[in-house]
Amino acid sequence: MSKKTQVYQQLASELRMRYDYGHSVIFGTWNGFEVILYPADARYPFMLTASISARNPDSIMFTKDELTQFCKDNKPVNFLRQNGNMIAMGFKNNPNPQKLQEAVSSSLNVLTNMLQNRGYAPCCQLCGQYTGTSNYIANSQYLQVCSDCAGKIHQDMSMAVHANQNKSENILGGIVGALIGSVIGIICIIIFGQLGRVAAISGIVMAICTLKGYELLGGKLTKKGIVIGCIVMIVMTYVGNRMDLAILVVRELNQYIDVDFFSAFRAVPELVKQNYIDQGAYMSNLVLLYIFTVVGIVPTIISVVKNRKNEGKIEQIG
Numbered sequence: 001m002s003k004k005t006q007v008y009q010q011l012a013s014e015l016r017m018r019y020d021y022g023h024s025v026i027f028g029t030w031n032g033f034e035v036i037l038y039p040a041d042a043r044y045p046f047m048l049t050a051s052i053s054a055r056n057p058d059s060i061m062f063t064k065d066e067l068t069q070f071c072k073d074n075k076p077v078n079f080l081r082q083n084g085n086m087i088a089m090g091f092k093n094n095p096n097p098q099k100l101q102e103a104v105s106s107s108l109n110v111l112t113n114m115l116q117n118r119g120y121a122p123c124c125q126l127c128g129q130y131t132g133t134s135n136y137i138a139n140s141q142y143l144q145v146c147s148d149c150a151g152k153i154h155q156d157m158s159m160a161v162h163a164n165q166n167k168s169e170n171i172l173g174g175i176v177g178a179l180i181g182s183v184i185g186i187i188c189i190i191i192f193g194q195l196g197r198v199a200a201i202s203g204i205v206m207a208i209c210t211l212k213g214y215e216l217l218g219g220k221l222t223k224k225g226i227v228i229g230c231i232v233m234i235v236m237t238y239v240g241n242r243m244d245l246a247i248l249v250v251r252e253l254n255q256y257i258d259v260d261f262f263s264a265f266r267a268v269p270e271l272v273k274q275n276y277i278d279q280g281a282y283m284s285n286l287v288l289l290y291i292f293t294v295v296g297i298v299p300t301i302i303s304v305v306k307n308r309k310n311e312g313k314i315e316q317i318g
């Protein structure tokens, strides 16, 4: 059992709440309010956020000062936000189960008391009706909504997925978008190259901007788009590196003779062949750039696939 699971299980049982292992969410009732407890950022499993959907009958919201004051008065609380009917309380990172439990229960007590004093009552996060709600997760967002609203979200999402699937891919637009995106990558390669460095960020920018460019002008990013994007990246990374070297050649040679950028650009392979440009350094630079590009491609593709998998899905917690 991972430490996260262990801590969450213990926390849920001490708070007298339930733990949904599949969604990594703790949920239950606290002082009459439905609470969802989850890590807002999966990289920090012990930095939890508690969400409560509730409203005041006159829809009177807390003022900014009140929200700030709440955080000052409650040490374990990192932030308190109110967005429509949703109140989110973020806790500071706390990997110690005992302290985490104390932090959550004491802050939830203060918050729910404050809500009761202001006449807040649990409601549907979307329509605001004081009816029974259930907890859902849709597009990686946690929701407390009534069954009507849950049905409506499901319908809207299915329609959006359907529309997206039916959207035709404009390959020509995609190629143009990928090329425009890759120019941003080239600019990065040149800027860092002129500073004498091969930076990981250049490859990552190249990968992300090229694929995003394809998606933006091509309508959507399909497998075909990823392949085209990769070809664009391979070519443009080479071009970027060659432009970087050409600028260097112009700068070096201009002390002795007049050389323009395009002649220098054309001469780069010959200069490498003759070892005027160190062959070893040239190759290692280029290989590094390609490695960094792959570093950028992989998470971009993973996030595309993950988004597609969760697209149009609304799941009940618990």
Ligand SMILES: [Zn+2]
Residues within 6 Å of the ligand: 124, 125, 126, 127, 128, 129, 145, 146, 147, 148, 149, 150
């Ligand atoms: Zn509703």
